[in-house]
Amino acid sequence: MSKKDSEGYLSEVFSSIQGEGGIVRGSCFGKRQIFVRFSGCNLAEGDSGYIGCIWCDSPCAQKLESLKFKYEENPGSQKLINSNNHVGIEEIIRIIKNLITPDLHSISFTGGEPLYQPDFVLNLSKALKGTRIKYPLYLETNGTIILDNSQMKQLATYFKYCCCDIKDLSSKVAPLDPWKNLVITELDFIRNMVKYGTETFAKLVVTSQTQLHNIRWISKELSKITYSDGQVVGLAIQPVYLESKELKDKYSISTAHLNNIFYTAAEFLPSESLTLSIQAHKYLKLL
Numbered sequence: 585m586s587k588k589d590s591e592g593y594l595s596e597v598f599s600s601i602q603g604e605g606g607i608v609r610g611s612c613f614g615k616r617q618i619f620v621r622f623s624g625c626n627l628a629e630g631d632s633g634y635i636g637c638i639w640c641d642s643p644c645a646q647k648l649e650s651l652k653f654k655y656e657e658n659p660g661s662q663k664l665i666n667s668n669n670h671v672g673i674e675e676i677i678r679i680i681k682n683l684i685t686p687d688l689h690s691i692s693f694t695g696g697e698p699l700y701q702p703d704f705v706l707n708l709s710k711a712l713k714g715t716r717i718k719y720p721l722y723l724e725t726n727g728t729i730i731l732d733n734s735q736m737k738q739l740a741t742y743f744k745y746c747c748c749d750i751k752d753l754s755s756k757v758a759p760l761d762p763w764k765n766l767v768i769t770e771l772d773f774i775r776n777m778v779k780y781g782t783e784t785f786a787k788l789v790v791t792s793q794t795q796l797h798n799i800r801w802i803s804k805e806l807s808k809i810t811y812s813d814g815q816v817v818g819l820a821i822q823p824v825y826l827e828s829k830e831l832k833d834k835y836s837i838s839t840a841h842l843n844n845i846f847y848t849a850a851e852f853l854p855s856e857s858l859t860l861s862i863q864a865h866k867y868l869k870l871l
Contacts, residue, residue, distance in 0.1 A: 592622070592670055593622065593648055593649060594622055594671055595621040595644055595653055597619065598662075599685065600871045603865030604787065605785070606820045608857060609783050610745050613864075616685065618688065619871075620680070622645070622695045622701055622705070623669070624696050624697060625726075626729055627757055629646070635758060642694075652666050652669060653667055653668075654667070659683045662870070673708050673711045681717065689720075690745065691721050691722065692722045693722070702729070709721060712742075725747070727748040727774065728769050736776050740780030746783070749786075749788075750767060752789060754790075754794050771809065774786060785818035786818070786819050787861060788821055790837055791836075791837055792835050793834075796848045800852070803853050804852045807857075815857070819858055821861065822863070823842060823862065825863045
């Protein structure tokens with residue numbers, strides 16, 4: 585392993601409760617996780633002509649080569665200590681070991697976009713598997729970075745769970761035609777992860793601007809992706825979480841529209857593959 589591949593850029597490392605995902609196969613909602621937040625996002629930085637997503641959960645993680653990252657020294661303290669990027673794998677493992685608690689369920693790789701640093705992610709995953717840290721790994725990704733077959737197989741070897749964030753058109757991630765291509769790439773990523781054995785589900789953030797015909801198309805295509813036992817991959821529908829009054833006035837979703845989104849998705853997806861996701865950690869003011 586070269587030094588380049590054993591160091592990378594992080595935004596945060598901390599212990600908290602997974603607040604998204606609802607109840608579908610592959611979700612870890614409500615479980616204690618150690619979150620390793622990677623810096624950099626291909627969509628935020630405009631790769632492939634995309635213009636970035638306005639719903640980013642962690643804008644601080646959008647830039648790749650940030651000079652600092654923060655980590656929680658004592659689990660549950662919610663007090664973060666500054667450290668320097670880039671950071672080595674051994675240092676990350678040391679931080680993770682200090683955050684292990686009796687209720688720990690899994691370790692989440694999130695962002696930003698973890699797969700923006702694919703070799704670093706794979707090498708850190710391999711190193712974790714080689715230690716006494718035997719907790720399963722959970723990947724949160726936008727699914728738009730195309731990996732080769734070898735990388736996909738490695739990813740499935742290391743990650744037991746995966747949440748792929750399908751971008752709604754209202755996220756402003758791209759104009760209409762590029763957006764459709766982006767969603768097709770995300771669906772292909774889900775299909776490959778399932779094929780290689782990772783329990784994967786789709787998450788979709790919805791707003792007042794979400795269009796039912798787009799929900800119908802996404803749900804129809806997602807219904808074609810099944811596990812080896814025939815179960816259809818899950819879809820977690822998540823109302824957008826907003827803080828500013830201006831955004832709330834424009835994008836807050838009504839109960840009626842949210843219901844119609846679920847009814848529309850259910851035209852193609854069985855009820856066991858549909859769930860509501862909320863950003864519970866936001867409401868509870870957790871990290």
